[in-house]
Amino acid sequence: MTSCTKQVLAKQLRLYFVCGTTDASDLVTTVKTALRCGVTCFQFREKGKDALYGDEKEAMARTLQHECREAKVPFIINDDVELALAIDADGIHVGQDDLPAKQVRERLGPDKWLGVSVHTMEEVSAALPFADYVGIGPIHETRSKLDAGIVRGTELIQQVRRHYPLLPIVGIGGIRPDHVPAIIDDGADGVAVISAIASAPDVAEATRRFACL
Ligand SMILES: Nc1nc(C(F)(F)F)ncc1COP(=O)(O)OP(=O)(O)O
Ligand SMILES: [Mg+2]
Numbered sequence: 001m002t003s004c005t006k007q008v009l010a011k012q013l014r015l016y017f018v019c020g021t022t023d024a025s026d027l028v029t030t031v032k033t034a035l036r037c038g039v040t041c042f043q044f045r046e047k048g049k050d051a052l053y054g055d056e057k058e059a060m061a062r063t064l065q066h067e068c069r070e071a072k073v074p075f076i077i078n079d080d081v082e083l084a085l086a087i088d089a090d091g092i093h094v095g096q097d098d099l100p101a102k103q104v105r106e107r108l109g110p111d112k113w114l115g116v117s118v119h120t121m122e123e124v125s126a127a128l129p130f131a132d133y134v135g136i137g138p139i140h141e142t143r144s145k146l147d148a149g150i151v152r153g154t155e156l157i158q159q160v161r162r163h164y165p166l167l168p169i170v171g172i173g174g175i176r177p178d179h180v181p182a183i184i185d186d187g188a189d190g191v192a193v194i195s196a197i198a199s200a201p202d203v204a205e206a207t208r209r210f211a212c213l
Contacts, residue, residue: 009113009132010168012074013190015210016041018172020078021060022048023144023198031064033203035071038211040190042068043093043115045078061087074113081107091115093135096123105130115170119149124160128167135192136160138173139183144194148173154186161187177209184213 017031017039024030031042044064046052052060061083068075068090076091077084081099084092091113094104101116108114116127117135127134136156138148157171171183172192180191193210200206 006132006166006168010189012041013133013168013170014040015207016043016170016172016190016192017197017207018043018045018078018144018192018194019198020044020046020048021052022046022050023194027060028063028067030198030203032067034197034207035067035073037204037207039071039073039197039207041074041076043076043078043192045093045194046080047078058083058087061089065089076113076115084108084112091132093117101127101130118160119152119156121156121159121163124164124167128164133168133170133189134160135170135172136188137171137192139171140174140176140179142172142174142194145173154183154188157183157187177213180210180213 015038017034021027044061046057065075065087074090076093077089078093079098081092081104093115095117105114113132114130115133115135116131118124118127124134138151141151142148157169160169169188170190170192171188175191175193176196183191197203197206
């Protein structure tokens with residue numbers, strides 16, 4: 001990826017909404033509202049006890065993909081490489097316990113986005129040849145991911161930014177609007193948000209509070 005496309009991608013990561021049916025009571029309405037109010041990237045993350053699977057999950061993915069295309073916002077699938085390929089998603093996000101980034105990149109080809117969750121500098125350097133961006137967290141306490149690991153603040157974001165000045169970085173984990181300026185100042189290109197938007201009584205107002213920063 002050229003540095004120009006890295007910069008374009010970094011801008012697109014500014015307000016990265018991550019959501020699934022277990023995070024929002026009406027996922028389609030929530031995503032449409034968030035897209036209308038300033039989300040710059042969307043990840044369909046379908047996880048948990050009552051998560052959709054099979055044909056229902058694919059149907060939901062296609063519905064959300066349509067809304068993202070209408071809004072000209074990248075549509076990313078979490079974990080599920082086969083689904084991402086089947087519906088021609090814009091990209092995929094994988095963690096350390098998912099399919100290795102090298103194999104995902106081989107399946108995905110060079111033109112799709114590949115995001116990788118990283119927790120150490122060793123994981124960053126292993127992801128570098130394949131990833132377009134890295135997700136780092138949890139920055140703050142989170143309810144959205146039960147196995148999120150220890151809360152780490154922005155210490156790794158700062159370290160990664162020092163070593164890899166052009167690598168697109170998105171912070172994730174318990175992020176509220178008042179957290180955003182410090183996370184960006186410490187080197188992230190954007191923030192990934194789940195419950196601060198998905199669980200908000202007013203999704204439009206909650207999204208706008210992030211989008212105006
Ligand atoms: N889904 C994610 N999205 C991001 C983003 F880049 F958007 F910030 N960063 C981190 C994760 C976490 O990814 P992973 O470690 O595989 O856990 P899970 O599959 O439970 O999400
Ligand atoms: Mg994962």
